[in-house]
Amino acid sequence: xxxxxxxxxxxxxxxxxxxxxxxxxxxxxxxxxxxxxxxxxxxxxxxxxxxxxxxxxxxxxxxxxxxxxxxxxxxxxxxxxxxxxxxxxxxxxxxxxxxxxxxxxxxxxxxxxxxxxxxxxxxxxxxxxxxxxxxxxxxxxxxxxxxxxxxxxxxxxxxxxxxxxxxxxxxxxxxxxxxxxxxxxxxxxxxxxxxxxxxxxxxxxxxxxxxxxxxxxxxxxxxxxxxxxxxxxxxxxxxxxxxxxxxxxxxxxxxxxxxxxxxxxxxxxxxxxxxxxxxxxxxxxxxxxxxxxxxxxxxxxxxxxxxxxxxxxxxxxxxxxxxxxxxxxxxxxxxxxxxxxxxxxxxxxxxxxxxxxxxxxxxxxxxxxxxxxxxxxxxxxxxxxxxxxxxxxxxxxxxxxxxxxxxxxxxxxxxxxxxxxxxxxxxxxxxxxxxxxxxxxxxxxxxxxxxxxxxxxxxxxxxxxxxxxxxxxxxxxxxxxxxxxxxxxxxxxxxxxxxxxxxxxxxxxxxxxxxxxxxxxxxxxxxxxxxxxxxxxxxxxxxxxxxxx
RNA sequence: GUCUCCGUAGCUCAGUGGAAGAGCACCUGGCUUCGAACCAGGGUGUCGUAGGUUCGACUCCUACCGGGGACUCCA
Numbered sequence: 001x002x003x004x005x006x007x008x009x010x011x012x013x014x015x016x017x018x019x020x021x022x023x024x025x026x027x028x029x030x031x032x033x034x035x036x037x038x039x040x041x042x043x044x045x046x047x048x049x050x051x052x053x054x055x056x057x058x059x060x061x062x063x064x065x066x067x068x069x070x071x072x073x074x075x076x077x078x079x080x081x082x083x084x085x086x087x088x089x090x091x092x093x094x095x096x097x098x099x100x101x102x103x104x105x106x107x108x109x110x111x112x113x114x115x116x117x118x119x120x121x122x123x124x125x126x127x128x129x130x131x132x133x134x135x136x137x138x139x140x141x142x143x144x145x146x147x148x149x150x151x152x153x154x155x156x157x158x159x160x161x162x163x164x165x166x167x168x169x170x171x172x173x174x175x176x177x178x179x180x181x182x183x184x185x186x187x188x189x190x191x192x193x194x195x196x197x198x199x200x201x202x203x204x205x206x207x208x209x210x211x212x213x214x215x216x217x218x219x220x221x222x223x224x225x226x227x228x229x230x231x232x233x234x235x236x237x238x239x240x241x242x243x244x245x246x247x248x249x250x251x252x253x254x255x256x257x258x259x260x261x262x263x264x265x266x267x268x269x270x271x272x273x274x275x276x277x278x279x280x281x282x283x284x285x286x287x288x289x290x291x292x293x294x295x296x297x298x299x300x301x302x303x304x305x306x307x308x309x310x311x312x313x314x315x316x317x318x319x320x321x322x323x324x325x326x327x328x329x330x331x332x333x334x335x336x337x338x339x340x341x342x343x344x345x346x347x348x349x350x351x352x353x354x355x356x357x358x359x360x361x362x363x364x365x366x367x368x369x370x371x372x373x374x375x376x377x378x379x380x381x382x383x384x385x386x387x388x389x390x391x392x393x394x395x396x397x398x399x400x401x402x403x404x405x406x407x408x409x410x411x412x413x414x415x416x417x418x419x420x421x422x423x424x425x426x427x428x429x430x431x432x433x434x435x436x437x438x439x440x441x442x443x444x445x446x447x448x449x450x451x452x453x454x455x456x457x458x459x460x461x462x463x464x465x466x467x468x469x470x471x472x473x474x475x476x477x478x479x480x481x482x483x484x485x486x487x488x489x490x491x492x493x494x495x496x497x498x499x500x501x502x503x504x505x506x507x508x509x510x511x512x513x514x515x516x517x518x519x520x521x522x523x524x525x526x527x528x529x530x531x532x533x534x535x536x537x538x539x540x541x542x543x544x545x546x547x548x549x
Numbered sequence: 550g551u552c553u554c555c556g557u558a559g560c561u562c563a564g565u566g567g568a569a570g571a572g573c574a575c576c577u578g579g580c581u582u583c584g585a586a587c588c589a590g591g592g593u594g595u596c597g598u599a600g601g602u603u604c605g606a607c608u609c610c611u612a613c614c615g616g617g618g619a620c621u622c623c624a
Contacts, residue, residue, distance in 0.1 A: 290623085480571085
């Protein structure tokens with residue numbers, strides 16, 4: 001690995017200067033290529049220790065480095081306030097290509113960084129009282145992609161969805177269905193959406209509105225999630241916490257430990273003792289539980305099943321975090337192992353107009369409508385485009401655009417273009433020789449180098465994205481890769497097979513595009529987006545074929 | 550009032566304490582379908598404001614300004 005090589009060399013140089021190098025020597029690929037291929041801040045970090053200014057120290061370190069004759073290194077220079085910049089021969093990128101091909105689509109970007117650790121990712125967890133809307137979609141796709149990212153880095157991942165299948169809202173849901181069935185308006189606090197009217201019509205006369213509605217809603221949610229390729233390992237029922245006694249058990253522990261008190265006929269959790277801004281009611285004065293109580297039992301149960309927990313919640317739940325963390329701490333769990341990711345709101349735009357998501361008014365943008373309109377790939381990719389920390393505008397027109405200003409299209413198209421070249425090469429009778437027999441050092445064109453440089457960054461991006469819980473970083477990277485593929489493909493000096501291209505160059509470029517294809521297919525696959533063979537539909541392709549005649 | 554997210558190019562947004570970015574839009578040139586449902590160039594910025602920490606801050610800390618969201622014996 002090139003970084004290790006350079007770090008070792010830097011450490012050796014520092015030692016020769018009598019310096020104690022930092023445990024992790026700073027080394028990065030500068031954004032600006034005028035600053036070389038790799039850059040280290042070692043001199044800046046140790047100049048105080050050396051008792052000299054960074055630039056002078058950098059000069060001394062460079063003299064040491066030059067005498068080491070480090071592999072791949074072409075030249076070293078001091079720059080800016082004291083950076084040590086390395087310029088490398090392209091030979092180091094040949095190793096990148098080999099490692100990508102060796103990993104293949106299955107293993108590209110994967111690591112064992114978190115091997116042996118289990119993690120539970122809970123997401124969606126929408127009330128089973130209605131269909132999922134477009135706002136839920138963001139959390140659903142984010143959670144699923146995050147789970148994939150975590151698997152990529154070695155975690156044993158459980159995808160889990162919590163079902164709030166008991167309590168007040170289920171009663172209200174059942175009453176609303178029953179009211180509509182009787183052609184009446186639901187009571188004021190009831191569910192007003194059009195779907196209640198539709199479902200009430202479907203509901204058999206003798207059905208229990210709550211149980212029938214629960215099954216109906218759950219199936220509806222499962223169907224739309226399946227259409228997005230999302231499947232859960234565990235559907236966890238809130239009712240089961242009551243029936244198997246886990247709710248009473250965790251409440252009992254809290255009582256035993258003096259974590260609750262009675263006031264006004266209600267039972268309160270002393271959450272302020274553990275960082276919450278108010279105490280919270282667990283058992284209301286009418287004897288019923290609040291939403292929080294079973295949820296505490298639920299999270300305590302999850303802690304018994306996984307080393308780490310991730311919750312994906314909507315922005316309206318952020319205030320809920322301190323009380324849950326407080327309760328987990330009271331029950332003896334490590335609050336820092338509960339990681340809550342908050343997704344900010346999504347605005348849907350169609351024809352420049354905002355589409356409202358309000359459940360109350362019934363003006364609801366269903367996730368199923370969204371998927372039907374733009375397709376599963378575009379839905380997933382678009383949701384994943386930007387950080388969940390910022391509000392998102394989801395442009396329905398852009399998501400289906402068949403042009404490169406649509407990031408989904410541009411990225412998939414890059415894969416299709418590579419496949420087309422590969423197929424054409426085969427049709428022309430050009431066979432790709434085994435990698436060992438191919439001279440990759442002929443890859444020196446700027447477009448080729450750029451492809452390899454992007455590919456090199458891939459695994460590191462995956463690692464950062466998993467740590468930061470930020471799938472959008474992988475999306476950013478795969479867009480960069482696609483862009484590099486398009487630049488390569490469009491460049492007339494970069495034909496893979498052609499009259500002016502030597503057989504040696506053809507072989508090297510066949511492997512180059514295969515490496516790029518691996519990067520695209522592996523990343524898109526993990527994000528749950530397809531890597532198509534062609535962007536044309538079968539019919540369009542047939543039509544084009546006949547045009548050639 | 551308290552908590553929280555956001556504030557970076559005209560717009561939409563990336564940015565891991567290290568030397569300000571992408572796409573779109575815009576301008577210039579190219580492109581008779583060949584691998585062009587385009588290509589090559591061009592950046593226009595007090596990184597919301599003011600302090601602080603640091604050799605170094607878009608990044609960390611504090612306060613303030615502006616916008617979104619949340620505060621319940623609701624879920």
